Amino acid sequence: MKKYYSKISGCILLVALEILMFLWTPYYKGFICTTYIVEHINAGDIIFRLVYYAIYFLSVYTMFSYYCFGKFYSFFMRSPVGLILSFASVRLMADVANYIIYYFFNDYVFTFAACIIEVVFLFFTLWLISDFISDGKFRFCPIKGTIPFFIATFVIVALLAIYCTFQYNGFAYIVEKYTVVANVRVAYTENIGFILEVSRLIFICALNIICFLYFYFSVEKCGLIKSKSNVGFAKIITRLWAVLFLTGILYVVKYIAYPIDLYEIIPSSIISSSDTTYSNTNETVKDFRTDTCVTPLSRFSSYEHDEKRVLNLGSVTVKNGKDRIKTFTYFMPFDEDSNYYCELVPVETEYTESTEYLECNVQRLENFGLFFFDGDQRYAIKTENIKSQSENKVLTAMLETLISDGEWNYFEYGCDYLKKYDSDFIKPYIERYANGNFTEDEINENREINTEYMTNFAQKMLEIK
Numbered sequence: 001m002k003k004y005y006s007k008i009s010g011c012i013l014l015v016a017l018e019i020l021m022f023l024w025t026p027y028y029k030g031f032i033c034t035t036y037i038v039e040h041i042n043a044g045d046i047i048f049r050l051v052y053y054a055i056y057f058l059s060v061y062t063m064f065s066y067y068c069f070g071k072f073y074s075f076f077m078r079s080p081v082g083l084i085l086s087f088a089s090v091r092l093m094a095d096v097a098n099y100i101i102y103y104f105f106n107d108y109v110f111t112f113a114a115c116i117i118e119v120v121f122l123f124f125t126l127w128l129i130s131d132f133i134s135d136g137k138f139r140f141c142p143i144k145g146t147i148p149f150f151i152a153t154f155v156i157v158a159l160l161a162i163y164c165t166f167q168y169n170g171f172a173y174i175v176e177k178y179t180v181v182a183n184v185r186v187a188y189t190e191n192i193g194f195i196l197e198v199s200r201l202i203f204i205c206a207l208n209i210i211c212f213l214y215f216y217f218s219v220e221k222c223g224l225i226k227s228k229s230n231v232g233f234a235k236i237i238t239r240l241w242a243v244l245f246l247t248g249i250l251y252v253v254k255y256i257a258y259p260i261d262l263y264e265i266i267p268s269s270i271i272s273s274s275d276t277t278y279s280n281t282n283e284t285v286k287d288f289r290t291d292t293c294v295t296p297l298s299r300f301s302s303y304e305h306d307e308k309r310v311l312n313l314g315s316v317t318v319k320n321g322k323d324r325i326k327t328f329t330y331f332m333p334f335d336e337d338s339n340y341y342c343e344l345v346p347v348e349t350e351y352t353e354s355t356e357y358l359e360c361n362v363q364r365l366e367n368f369g370l371f372f373f374d375g376d377q378r379y380a381i382k383t384e385n386i387k388s389q390s391e392n393k394v395l396t397a398m399l400e401t402l403i404s405d406g407e408w409n410y411f412e413y414g415c416d417y418l419k420k421y422d423s424d425f426i427k428p429y430i431e432r433y434a435n436g437n438f439t440e441d442e443i444n445e446n447r448e449i450n451t452e453y454m455t456n457f458a459q460k461m462l463e464i465k
Contacts (some may be wrong), residue, residue, distance in 0.1 A: 007216055008068035013063050014208045016243050017056055018201055024254055025261045026047060027197040029118055030095035057087055064129050083132045087125060093435045094121040108168040113198045115160055118208035134439045141218040149214040160203045161425045182448030187331035194311045264298045288363050290344055290372040292316045309334040316342045318371060325380045342366040349397040362398060367409045370398055387416035396422055403429060406442040408449050415461050433458035
């Protein structure tokens with residue numbers, strides 16, 4: 001532990017600084033928040049961002065001085081004005097790059113670019129500090145030492161690119177499929193900003209750790225480390241808690257002085273509960289029930305602590321008796337009056353059974369999944385997995401009922417399955433939808449889905465043999 005103390009402590013400090021920014025303001029790095037440049041300039045936000053970067057600079061300088069060079073006096077022995085101005089200039093250039101990308105590209109490109117810009121910013125910050133402290137003696141790691149860090153950086157950047165592409169494809173799918181007023185689309189649009197902020201936090205922390213370690217080993221290879229850490233485990237834990245405590249103190253200071261944009265922690269609320277007690281003499285309980293939980297997250301938007309919602313996450317757990325079967329999470333619109341809650345809905349088929357303990361044991365959970373029993377065998381099938389299921393008479397009957405009732409979502413999810421196991425049923429629907437021929441009842445039942453999307457989807461199904 002003593003051997004790796006400097007490296008671990010440096011990584012923890014950089015992560016703590018990123019988390020502090022995330023907690024203080026919307027996570028757009030810079031002296032001025034990118035969104036505020038576009039929308040409005042907030043003096044209080046600018047002041048606290050300047051305070052943050054003053055803390056950032058002093059923390060990184062102190063950490064790198066002691067951990068890597070074993071001294072701090074260089075900051076006082078020579079004028080630090082040039083170093084501070086250089087740091088501010090690098091930060092401003094990063095801000096300008098962030099602003100240009102934010103203004104001209106979508107949020108997904110910005111997410112990717114912002115992570116790259118931040119690691120470049122830290123790279124130049126550490127370079128400036130290293131050169132200042134070593135009085136020009138610092139040199140970068142030789143080629144052999146660079147390869148592991150290059151590979152690690154490449155892997156993280158590749159994962160970041162894949163993630164941003166995945167998120168963009170999900171957004172494009174929702175825009176293509178759903179109308180502007182659809183609850184699914186509204187919920188996604190309102191919530192995705194916070195999800196991307198969290199993603200940036202995670203990837204920036206990972207890239208910052210790699211960057212710091214590269215500089216640490218570069219300093220070590222240059223022979224500039226003056227003293228090795230000889231700190232005991234107790235002191236390591238104490239200093240770790242000190243960093244966490246200081247982060248908490250800074251959060252409280254902002255809460256008192258300028259609470260705007262601080263997170264408000266709102267407890268999760270249970271919308272519906274299935275913990276109803278009942279008696280059943282049968283060994284197999286054939287009812288499915290749900291627990292639905294809503295987790296909102298807000299920031300303060302005024303000194304009076306008015307809320308500005310940033311996340312509204314729903315979570316529904318399907319249960320069978322005492323067993324938890326599956327848990328689904330989904331975005332909810334910020335408008336609490338939308339009542340966008342997911343509940344089990346009976347599907348009336350020839351296999352539906354009724355007893356004194358339940359109304360129906362063949363059910364669907366909105367567009368998330370289908371739940372049923374075939375004999376004593378329990379099935380819980382996510383909608384995206386329907387196409388990979390083997391033939392099942394109850395599943396086939398459920399899909400036929402839902403599609404006959406005009407459920408376009410289950411036409412989309414069940415089309416591949418029914419083409420394999422009941423082509424006579426599904427073929428007329430594919431042909432009719434491919435021609436854009438929808439009944440008035442189908443259009444009314446699926447008001448939130450674009451007819452063009454269903455037409456294009458059916459045409460693709462016709463082409464696939």
